[in-house]
Amino acid sequence: MKKSWLALALTGAMTLGLLAGCGGGDKPAVGSGDGKGSVYYLNFKPEQDKDWQALAQTYTEKTGVPVTVVTAASGQYETTLMAEIGKSEAPTMFQVNGPVGLNNWKDYCYDLTGSKVLGELTSEDFTLKNGDEVAGIGYVIETYGLITNTKLLEQAGYKTSDIQSFADLKKVAEDITARKDELGFAAFTSAGMDGSSDWRFKTHLANLPIYFEYQADGIGSTEAIKGSFLDNYRQMWDLYINNATCDPKDLSAKTGDDAVAEFVNGEAVFYQNGTWAYGDVKSLGDDSLAMIPLYVGAGDEAKQGLCTGTENYWCVNKNAKAEDIQATLDFMYWCVTSDEGTTSMASDMGFVIPFKAAKESENLFVKQDAELTAAGKTPVSWNFTTMPSEEWKNVLGSALTAYAADQTDANWAAVVSAFVDNWAAEYKLANG
Amino acid sequence: MERALKRWSPLFILPTFLAFAIGFIYPFVEGAYLSLCQFTTVRDAKFIGFGNYIRAFGDSQFLDSFWFTVAFTVVSVALINVIAFLFALMLTKNLKGTNIFRTVFFMPNLIGGIVLGYIWQILINCVLSLVGKPLLALNATAGYWGLIILMCWQQIGYMMIIYIAGLQAVPDDLTEAAQIDGATPLQTLLRVKLPMVMPSITICTFLTLTNGFKLFDQNLALTAGEPNHATEMLAYNIYNTFYARSGPQWKGMGQAKAVLFCILVVAISMLQLKATRSREVQQ
Numbered sequence: 104m105k106k107s108w109l110a111l112a113l114t115g116a117m118t119l120g121l122l123a124g125c126g127g128g129d130k131p132a133v134g135s136g137d138g139k140g141s142v143y144y145l146n147f148k149p150e151q152d153k154d155w156q157a158l159a160q161t162y163t164e165k166t167g168v169p170v171t172v173v174t175a176a177s178g179q180y181e182t183t184l185m186a187e188i189g190k191s192e193a194p195t196m197f198q199v200n201g202p203v204g205l206n207n208w209k210d211y212c213y214d215l216t217g218s219k220v221l222g223e224l225t226s227e228d229f230t231l232k233n234g235d236e237v238a239g240i241g242y243v244i245e246t247y248g249l250i251t252n253t254k255l256l257e258q259a260g261y262k263t264s265d266i267q268s269f270a271d272l273k274k275v276a277e278d279i280t281a282r283k284d285e286l287g288f289a290a291f292t293s294a295g296m297d298g299s300s301d302w303r304f305k306t307h308l309a310n311l312p313i314y315f316e317y318q319a320d321g322i323g324s325t326e327a328i329k330g331s332f333l334d335n336y337r338q339m340w341d342l343y344i345n346n347a348t349c350d351p352k353d354l355s356a357k358t359g360d361d362a363v364a365e366f367v368n369g370e371a372v373f374y375q376n377g378t379w380a381y382g383d384v385k386s387l388g389d390d391s392l393a394m395i396p397l398y399v400g401a402g403d404e405a406k407q408g409l410c411t412g413t414e415n416y417w418c419v420n421k422n423a424k425a426e427d428i429q430a431t432l433d434f435m436y437w438c439v440t441s442d443e444g445t446t447s448m449a450s451d452m453g454f455v456i457p458f459k460a461a462k463e464s465e466n467l468f469v470k471q472d473a474e475l476t477a478a479g480k481t482p483v484s485w486n487f488t489t490m491p492s493e494e495w496k497n498v499l500g501s502a503l504t505a506y507a508a509d510q511t512d513a514n515w516a517a518v519v520s521a522f523v524d525n526w527a528a529e530y531k532l533a534n535g
Numbered sequence: 536m537e538r539a540l541k542r543w544s545p546l547f548i549l550p551t552f553l554a555f556a557i558g559f560i561y562p563f564v565e566g567a568y569l570s571l572c573q574f575t576t577v578r579d580a581k582f583i584g585f586g587n588y589i590r591a592f593g594d595s596q597f598l599d600s601f602w603f604t605v606a607f608t609v610v611s612v613a614l615i616n617v618i619a620f621l622f623a624l625m626l627t628k629n630l631k632g633t634n635i636f637r638t639v640f641f642m643p644n645l646i647g648g649i650v651l652g653y654i655w656q657i658l659i660n661c662v663l664s665l666v667g668k669p670l671l672a673l674n675a676t677a678g679y680w681g682l683i684i685l686m687c688w689q690q691i692g693y694m695m696i697i698y699i700a701g702l703q704a705v706p707d708d709l710t711e712a713a714q715i716d717g718a719t720p721l722q723t724l725l726r727v728k729l730p731m732v733m734p735s736i737t738i739c740t741f742l743t744l745t746n747g748f749k750l751f752d753q754n755l756a757l758t759a760g761e762p763n764h765a766t767e768m769l770a771y772n773i774y775n776t777f778y779a780r781s782g783p784q785w786k787g788m789g790q791a792k793a794v795l796f797c798i799l800v801v802a803i804s805m806l807q808l809k810a811t812r813s814r815e816v817q818q
Contacts, residue, residue: 182778189576207575207781296672298759355672355761356660493779501763505673533782 139168140430145187145194146174147415154451161443168430195423195431199239200414201488205231212238213419213428220435229457231416239416243454246472247307247377248409250384254391255288255372263393269400273342279372280346290346292371295357296504303375305500310410310487312336315401317486324489326530330523335399337515344507351507378468394468408475412485491529498525570790575783587791596764597792600772607768608747611686615743619691623698641692652756655685671758678758678766685753694739701735702728730816737811744807748800769796
């Protein structure tokens with residue numbers, strides 16, 4: 104009998120151990136209990152995790168309001184958000200990437216109309232609307248274009264000012280390709296179609312034909328794209344893949360890191376990417392870097408600027424406790440108005456923020472964008488946020504890769520179909 | 536003693552049962568319920584009935600991935616089991632160095648599917664590029680055979696160990712008696728050894744069959760469904776429906792597909808178990 108009691112005790116201990124293992128977990132420490140509320144920010148950008156943690160700590164020290172910042176792993180934001188927002192201690196502050204992302208989360212977005220932070224925005228254009236409600240606030244403006252190694256361009260006998268149109272770009276690129284062996288470098292970095300890089304073309308480059316079509320038709324979104332400027336898309340894509348560091352057949356396996364490495368090692372003059380890539384390429388030195396507009400041979404090229412916009416919108420969780428919502432709004436306001444906040448966002452995170460108190464960023468490409476705009480160029484807006492779904496982009500990416508490997512008209516027709524027909528089909532699927 | 540055991544057994548089952556209930560029964564029941572709902576997160580589910588199932592059946596990609604999965608499973612089950620059995624025969628022959636070979640063949644099993652997928656992706660792309668064929672992302676045939684090669688490479692060692700255990704359990708007096716009766720080695724293999732290792736065959740076909748149907752990591756890492764969903768298997772299709780799509784209408788549909796998938800895998804493995812069990816012999 105004694106033995107069975109021992110066994111019973113052991114079993115009990117094991118059961119407890121098991122249950123203890125289930126408890127715990129990595130729940131963020133939230134809740135201050137003194138009515139001040141708390142903030143839980145689910146951050147999207149892994150590059151800035153450290154800076155957000157530091158900023159959150161500063162805020163807590165100053166105000167006593169606990170701020171938890173959790174950063175989702177790269178490419179895992181939606182899944183992380185889906186899991187986190189179902190918990191009892193859900194994020195009070197999260198982000199969506201534009202109208203398509205909002206579709207998922209609109210039932211969770213607090214209406215920011217009338218909030219103090221909204222009043223700090225420099226333009227209404229940076230809000231994300233859900234009907235009449237303001238569901239999100241763009242908190243960082245980004246710019247992309249053709250990052251250029253000006254030293255190499257000079258070696259080839261050109262200056263950035265020589266490139267004012269698609270025709271100029273084509274001339275320069277094809278001249279470099281013709282003298283590739285003599286010069287020792289190519290015109291373009293590899294247009295990798297691996298998942299780490301294909302968004303540069305299926306999303307960012309694809310923005311241009313969409314932008315010009317929207318401009319021509321005077322619209323801001325559409326349920327069925329016409330593809331009026333797809334020939335421009337094709338000639339730009341042809342230029343990229345046939346004047347690059349690698350055989351177009353190998354593009355499907357080329358990654359984003361490959362392109363960065365080629366650019367930094369001086370193997371190519373041009374690299375299509377944005378302000379966020381400044382950290383990757385700044386080792387070349389500011390005097391040998393420039394960002395020029397993506398000319399595709401459409402619209403008024405003399406006035407075309409860089410592609411500037413945002414796909415990062417802050418949202419506040421409407422289901423959070425009232426005091427937590429207030430704490431979150433206060434935190435957002437502090438981030439974009441206080442000296443600590445704006446300094447951290449400009450210098451440490453390298454952001455250009457669309458708020459009145461913004462500090463100047465030290466990012467070279469950001470400065471060049473400002474210069475171009477000051478010189479009277481019109482920035483190309485980010486219309487890719489209106490692409491109907493992630494699936495649409497993926498199908499387009501597959502078609503582009505297939506076309507790159509075998510550049511026939513039939514394969515281009517598949518790209519056109521992925522662009523035009525699939526837009527209508529996906530729009531219908533997404534919007535019922 | 537017997538009575539004490541009977542009396543206390545529920546208590547001993549309790550820890551495992553609790554774990555099973557928390558980790559399996561509860562999620563399964565909730566998952567089945569969610570497949571009848573429209574939802575973004577599990578807490579705000581709205582009951583909508585069987586609409587998700589109707590849409591899941593209407594999804595042509597789901598059906599395509601089903602057939603791709605079937606084609607993959609049939610070939611991989613056959614190849615893995617035959618090759619693993621042959622290896623097991625070779626390595627029970629009391630040759631020198633069998634232990635080293637057993638270890639070597641078993642080792643690929645210790646590497647995770649994602650890692651293997653990426654490694655084989657690099658290898659296969661190199662080969663394809665050398666012979667001037669389109670790379671994996673554009674080449675569904677290469678993707679299919681790539682998956683088969685990968686799975687064979689990973690699983691043969693594991694199945695081989697099970698077959699070796701089975702072959703070693705065949706009593707020597709049986710094989711000796713067969714030899715004395717004048718059976719050729721082939722006859723001994725087919726008439727004596729094979730019926731005796733039937734339990735191992737049951738286990739191995741069960742494992743390879745379910746592994747084939749449930750394959751996810753390797754699919755994600757090696758081909759990611761490219762080109763254009765042509766190499767997308769069922770589990771990956773469900774994952775894409777759930778996560779790659781935006782909007783509440785997709786979550787329930789992904790869940791419905793998952794329930795269908797579960798029923799399918801259970802049904803097929805039941806049939807297989809019944810079929811192979813019936814051939815097992817008693818010693």
